[in-house]
Amino acid sequence: MTATLDTATSATSAQQSQRPSLNELRERFRPVFDAIAHGALERELNRELPYEQVQLLVDSGFTALQAPVAYGGADIAVADLYELLIELAVADSNLPQILHAHFAFTEIHRFSPQPISDWWLRQVGAGKVISNGMVALGGPGEVEQTEDGEVYSGTKTYSTGALFADEIFIVVGTKESGMPLMYVVPAEGAGVNRVDDWDGIGQRLTASGTTVYERVALDPEKVLDIESPAGLLVAPAVLFIHAAAQAGIAEAAVRDAAWFVRQRKRTYGHAAAEYPKDDPQVQEVVGRAASHAYAAKQLVRQGAADLQGYLARAGRLSDTTSPEYQQLFTEAVTDVNSAAAAVSEHALAATNLLFEVGGASVLQRERGFDRHWRNARVLASHNPAHYKLRVVGEYLINGTTPSPDSFVRPVKPEETK
Known part of the structure; x- marks a missing residue:
């Protein structure tokens, strides 16, 4: 195993100049996401694990995007990765979560080289999938x-x-x-x-x-080893991949709400219009859901841009005990925790509003509309917001800075129950 990343890092500026634009990335991967979206509902109803869809992401080069160009990747910007993860989550929110460890830890190796980093990035560039x-x-x-x-x-x-x-x-x-x-x-x-x-x-x-x-x-x-300056930011990186998935879920819920109302013929005797699509009350519900979805996406976009900056700053530091690093870590945790908690609230609101656009027919299992709320709920519970917001509040009130090791310490067995 090579102990350094000389080959991958000596031409950083050259690699960045070879980075595809976000529009180019979208054009390249939207057909892939469309293929993944096809059959997503059936997979959910039949509980069919998406082996083919994961392989499609590998074969298309999606899982290798973070690796250096020299290793078979595209060295894409952090913010661009999260944009694509939102679109992938619209297609099937299981996929970003399946790959969350792959993407989060690869990000760390890009910004914080260690003896295993060269091996890791070569594996990712070659199409290997890494989990936890x-x-x-x-x-x-x-x-x-x-x-x-x-x-x-x-x-x-x-x-x-x-x-x-x-x-x-x-x-x-x-x-x-x-x-x-x-x-x-x-x-x-x-x-x-x-x-x-x-x-x-x-x-x-x-x-x-x-x-x-x-x-x-x-x-x-x-x-x-994750005791490097960038390595200690793995928790915010993982957290924000879940946030990207939630933003995609919210967008998918709005899409399904609009489709359902558009084709629906039945309504109520006391409704404001003959058809639901012309009912201002129903239109307002869909618009409100869209507002929540929009807010969730914008929060992820801003948070991803912030995270990219924090990772880059951390990669230039060497001492995790320095006041400079402590301030950086505090800013990262405060910003990312605040954004992620808000994304969860918006995603849950958007997915819940989907059930307000129709009667009993919106609840039919064959439509699978419930999966949006269930998926958003699981991702929100996976990273309970109140714990993160307490850290933010304690810092803002008392100036108590968060400890990096408290975010990446091993989970105790009793905490899994």
Whole structure:
């Protein structure tokens, strides 16, 4: 494994000049997103995991976009990635969540080179999908020393995307610093058993289930370190991928609301018009939902631009204990938490309003309209806003700066219940 990123980073300005524009990216990937949208409702109703759709994203080069041009990627801007993730979520919100660890941790390696970064970016550029196994179930597991090296045994839950991945990074313990000790292992390697037992009310096709590791070999060259300045921003990066998914969900809900009203013939005797499409009350409901969807998208756009700036600033720093870094981290957490919490509120509002545009027929299971609210609800609950807003409020009131390790510490087993 190469220990530096000289090849990938020496021509940064040249790579940026080769970056495709956002319009070019949209033109390239909208046919892909359209193909993914086709059959999304049927997959939801039949609970068919989107293996083909993930592969379509790989084959089209979508999963490689963050990698340097020299490694097969496009080195696209952070803000452009989030624009595309919103559009992907409109097509199928399961896909951004399936790939959230892939995109978030790749972002970290772009801005914070470490020994494994060169390997990671080459894998991403070659079309490999990388997932996570971070949350312990029933205990953190154990590392055992054998004649051939260390092996890990343990069980992880909420292993989102693991069934679709080529590589998985797993937490195998805690370092002396209190930060998680992580290794990257092959998803189809000996001893890795991925189980599709996710039974949440929404985001049902993300395969966010259990992964069991039985004496899985740990490669000492594939230790994943997130104690770098940019690495500690992985939590905001992950959080905002979920926000992008919620913004896409809100837009999809508005699309379905407008379609439903446009073709609906039945209404009520006390309605304001003969057809729902001409009823000012119904029009106002759809308009209000659109307002929430618009606000969610704009918040994600601004937040992504902010995150890009924070990552770039962090990449120029070396000391995570310096006042400069603490201020940067505080600004990043405050801005991203505030935006993400607001996105959740707007997405839930937009998806709930969908049920106000019709009577019982809007509730029919075959329409699948409920999936929008369920999916938005799961993403909102996955990152409870009140915890994040408390951090913001405590800082604004008392000047208490957030601690980076509190956002990336290993999750305790009892927290998975």
